[in-house]
Amino acid sequence: xxxxxxxxxxxxxxxxxxxxxxxxxxxxxxxxxxxxxxxxxxxxxxxxxxxxxxxxxxxxxxxxxxxxxxxxxxxxxxxxxxxxxxxxxxxxxxxxxxxxxxxxxxxxxxxxxxxxxxxxxxxxxxxxxxxxxxxxxxxxxxxxxxxxxxxxxxxxxxxxxxxxxxxxxxxxxxxxxxxxxxxxxxxxxxxxxxxxxxxxxxxxxxxxxxxxxxxxxxxxxxxxxxxxxxxxxxxxxxxxxxxxxxxxxxxxxxxxxxxxxxxxxxxxxxxxxxxxxxxxxxxxxxxxxxxxxxxxxxxxxxxxxxxxxxxxxxxxxxxxxxxxxxxxxxxxxxxxxxxxxxxxxxxxxxxxxxxxxxxxxxxxxxxxxxxxxxxxxxxxxxxxxxxxxxxxxxxxxxxxxxxxxxxxxxxxxxxxxxxxxxxxxxxxxxxxxxxxxxxxxxxxxxxxxxxxxxxxxxxxxxxxxxxxxxxxxxxxxxxxxxxxxxxxxxxxxxxxxxxxxxxxxxxxxxxxxxxxxxxxxxxxxxxxxxxxxxxxxxxxxxxxxxxxxxxxxxxxxxxxxxxxxxxxxxxxxxxxxxxxxxxxxxxxxxxxxxxxxxxxxxxxxxxxxxxxxxxxxxxxxxxxxxxxxxxxxxxxxxxxxxx
Numbered sequence: 001x002x003x004x005x006x007x008x009x010x011x012x013x014x015x016x017x018x019x020x021x022x023x024x025x026x027x028x029x030x031x032x033x034x035x036x037x038x039x040x041x042x043x044x045x046x047x048x049x050x051x052x053x054x055x056x057x058x059x060x061x062x063x064x065x066x067x068x069x070x071x072x073x074x075x076x077x078x079x080x081x082x083x084x085x086x087x088x089x090x091x092x093x094x095x096x097x098x099x100x101x102x103x104x105x106x107x108x109x110x111x112x113x114x115x116x117x118x119x120x121x122x123x124x125x126x127x128x129x130x131x132x133x134x135x136x137x138x139x140x141x142x143x144x145x146x147x148x149x150x151x152x153x154x155x156x157x158x159x160x161x162x163x164x165x166x167x168x169x170x171x172x173x174x175x176x177x178x179x180x181x182x183x184x185x186x187x188x189x190x191x192x193x194x195x196x197x198x199x200x201x202x203x204x205x206x207x208x209x210x211x212x213x214x215x216x217x218x219x220x221x222x223x224x225x226x227x228x229x230x231x232x233x234x235x236x237x238x239x240x241x242x243x244x245x246x247x248x249x250x251x252x253x254x255x256x257x258x259x260x261x262x263x264x265x266x267x268x269x270x271x272x273x274x275x276x277x278x279x280x281x282x283x284x285x286x287x288x289x290x291x292x293x294x295x296x297x298x299x300x301x302x303x304x305x306x307x308x309x310x311x312x313x314x315x316x317x318x319x320x321x322x323x324x325x326x327x328x329x330x331x332x333x334x335x336x337x338x339x340x341x342x343x344x345x346x347x348x349x350x351x352x353x354x355x356x357x358x359x360x361x362x363x364x365x366x367x368x369x370x371x372x373x374x375x376x377x378x379x380x381x382x383x384x385x386x387x388x389x390x391x392x393x394x395x396x397x398x399x400x401x402x403x404x405x406x407x408x409x410x411x412x413x414x415x416x417x418x419x420x421x422x423x424x425x426x427x428x429x430x431x432x433x434x435x436x437x438x439x440x441x442x443x444x445x446x447x448x449x450x451x452x453x454x455x456x457x458x459x460x461x462x463x464x465x466x467x468x469x470x471x472x473x474x475x476x477x478x479x480x481x482x483x484x485x486x487x488x489x490x491x492x493x494x495x496x497x498x499x500x501x502x503x504x505x506x507x508x509x510x511x512x513x514x515x516x517x518x519x520x521x522x523x524x525x526x527x528x529x530x531x532x533x534x535x536x537x538x539x540x541x542x543x544x545x546x547x548x549x550x551x552x553x554x555x556x557x558x559x560x561x562x563x564x565x566x567x568x569x570x571x572x573x574x575x576x577x578x579x580x581x582x583x584x585x586x587x588x589x590x591x592x593x594x595x596x597x598x599x600x601x602x603x604x605x606x607x608x609x610x611x612x613x614x615x616x617x618x619x620x621x622x623x624x625x626x627x628x629x630x631x632x633x634x635x636x637x638x639x640x641x642x643x
Contacts, residue, residue: 007266008258010240011226013247015254019214019521022248023056026210030061030144031070038074045076045136047145047203048102049156050094052522053212054146055101062105072108076139078132080147080156080203082116084170084194091443091486092184093118100489116168116196125196129168133202142206149213152176153221153234157197160233166199183487186443187396200238209245211236215520216252216558223256252518265303271310273324278563279307280321281621290622291322326623329568333372333632334381334511345567345634346511350547352380356509358532360525361391362460362476363586364515366467367607368553370579371571372513372630374467384507385474387460388500388528389482390453392444395588397435400452404428443486453478455588462585467578477503481527490527500535508544513632516552525555537641550640551632557606559614559631566634568618570626576611580604 016022030046037044048054064070079094088095095115103113114135120128136142147155152174158166159174172194182188203209213222225236226247232238239245254260263269264279284291287298296314299305311317327343330336334353335346355376359365365373365385377383407428427447434445444452453476461471477499481492517526539545551567554560571579583604590602611628619625 008227010228011245011247013222013226013249013254013257015257015260016248016250018250019053019056019212020060022212022250023060026057026146026212026248027060027064029210030057031064033144034070034072034075038071043074043076043140045078045139045141045143047142047198047206048077048079048098049146049148050079050081050097051148052520053148053214055522057146057212058102062102065106070106072106075108076112077103077108077114078136078139078142078198079115081195081197082118083192084118084120084196085192086118088119090118092181118192118196120196125170129170129196132168132198136202142203144208145203145206145210147203147209147211147236147239149211149218149221149225149236150174150177151180151217151221153225153236155200155203155211155236155239157195158200158203158235160235162200162235162238163232164204164230164238165201167202168196168198170194170196183393186393186486200235204238204242207244209239209242210248211239211245212248213253214250214522215518215526216255217519218249218253219256222247222249222253223258227258250521264306268306271307274563276307276311276317277321277324279304280317281325281563284621288620290620291325292318292622294318322622325562325618325621328565329570329618329623329629331375331570332379333567333569334376334379346549350510352382353510354507355381355383355511355513356386356503356507357383358386358388358512358514358528360388360515360517360523360528361394362387362456363391363463363583363589363603364525364553364556365513366460366463366579366582367556367586367603368515369513369569369630369632370463370467370582371575371611371628372569372632373469374575374578375569377469377473381511383469383473384509385460385464385469386503387474387476388479388531389524390449390476390478391456391588392449392452393482393487395452395455397438399455399588400448401432401435403451403455404432449483452588459586459588463582466582466585475503479528479531481531482524490524492527492531496531497534497538500531501538504535504539505542508542510547510549512548512550514550514552515555516635517555519555519558533640536637540637540641545637548637550635550637552635553630553632556603557610559610560633562614562617562621564633565614565631567632568614569630569632570615571611571628571630573627576608576628579611580608583607 034044065072079098082094086093090096098115116132117128149155152160154177157171157173159171159177178191179188181191185191224234228234228237230237230240259266269275280291283294283298283302283304286302289298294314296308299308299314308314328345330345333346334355335341335348335351337348337351339348341348357365357373373383408425431447431451434448457476460474464471464474479496479499481490481496485491514529514532515525517523517529520526586603611630614629614631615626618629
């Protein structure tokens with residue numbers, strides 16, 4: 001029987017601390033099943049998924065094999081899907097994915113591995129799909145099926161409109177699915193239009209189903225699949241009613257579940273301070289009244305009578321939450337010297353402060369907190385801008401070509417290349433040829449990536465100049481994990497952590513600003529945040545850490561909800577205009593940006609909208625009216641060190 005707080009959930013959903021915790025549970029279940037079947041002399045039939053979601057499970061299974069002797073000799077696998085038209089050795093084929101992430105690291109017999117073929121002719125597809133279904137049946141059916149979920153609600157590649165009884169077949173990929181895959185294929189135009197996938201009906205025949213989801217970007221679709229009615233336009237919702245299905249999600253992917261978002265509606269809430277603030281702000285928005293105008297009847301009629309019993313009369317509660325919210329607003333993000341800081345989000349001393357702003361890629365600092373950076377610098381703080389990766393993977397070829405063409409013209413006009421080595425133009429011509437000769441989805445050469453990194457560096461410098469930030473304060477770390485990999489293939493090690501530790505030790509910051517990579521833990525921002533946490537664990541006993549506070553910005557195109565905001569920095573119309581002008585300098589991230597083409601929105605539009613909407617949210621609950629606001633959430637050091 002479901003607990004009271006889970007009454008709205010039609011699928012059992014386990015909220016885990018992180019993906020590694022969930023992966024350990026799932027991998028242990030699979031290991032137990034393998035052992036039990038091996039003792040009985042029987043096989044285990046696993047249904048496997050691809051993408052970044054199941055990677056922690058595969059890493060744990062490999063570890064269990066290498067360190068604890070888990071054998072895969074009695075395991076038969078069937079993968080959910082494959083892109084249609086990709087050869088088995090294509091870097092983004094699911095054949096390649098599975099062999100690199102799992103199969104080549106364990107002792108599974110090659111004949112026991114089944115992945116749909118992407119190299120069939122159209123005339124061969126129907127017969128192949130029939131044979132794939134029969135192979136699953138002949139193996140005894142799927143014992144344990146691992147699933148992820150796409151933002152369209154797809155499982156496998158069963159896009160909206162897939163029927164409950166659908167079987168293995170060729171499908172057309174949704175435009176959003178292709179956009180989400182664009183970073184892996186180095187551009188949306190390289191993403192296949194079609195795929196072969198197990199059907200929903202095939203999946204539902206599995207004896208046990210486990211779906212995993214990580215990151216805030218999956219929160220809405222998880223909520224709809226778990227709490228909404230079964231709907232073929234949301235294929236994951238069709239898992240409802242299966243006798244043995246569970247969802248494993250992390251905290252950010254669970255944000256939209258009613259028991260998390262509105263806990264007071266499903267039972268007795270734990271009325272700690274942030275929950276109280278969340279409830280009152282929600283009520284203010286729900287009844288469209290400023291906080292100070294909320295009445296007892298508003299609370300009682302909207303499921304918050306228990307809050308009044310816990311926290312006192314509406315009048316007193318309103319004042320408390322109003323003051324809490326008002327106190328998050330500050331024009332002095334580094335702290336105001338010689339001021340009473342008892343109700344300010346940042347302490348007055350020490351002043352001036354040493355501030356370290358960390359960006360996963362060049363552009364995050366300006367787009368997420370450009371106004372705050374300018375304010376910190378202008379008010380006397382020593383600000384260092386640290387770019388953790390070069391960002392070269394996100395530079396389109398055509399922009400690199402323009403840069404190289406300019407280099408060639410410079411040589412002609414200014415007489416470069418007088419020495420014995422290759423001239424500037426010759427160097428440019430070599431890289432141009434490597435770009436022209438590059439196969440679809442092939443990784444760039446080292447020289448090409450250096451040029452693209454050069455593009456991002458200069459964009460960051462130009463943006464800083466717009467905001468009157470000294471470019472000498474910019475540090476480009478070029479963390480090795482990024483330079484050595486491609487999307488979905490990042491492998492970090494101690495070298496990455498060492499670089500961050502050296503920076504932290506050098507700066508000894510009083511404030512650190514960083515994105516938590518909440519939208520997608522597998523993104524560049526997500527990887528960078530985990531490296532930052534590892535670095536902080538290394539320096540946690542240093543004396544300077546006692547005076548250090550960590551502030552998190554949400555990420556590009558995102559902002560914290562009002563109840564999560566601990567520091568809000570208002571921007572004047574002029575400051576917002578300067579920030580937007582600075583965003584124009586990131587040409588590589590505009591409409592030709594390979595992963596954004598389908599959005600039809602420029603980054604400056606997203607930046608403008610999100611900062612204005614945060615100001616409007618403050619205005620709606622009764623605060624002063626500002627043009628725009630950048631917001632931050634404080635991260636407790638203990639929480640950071642445990643991440």
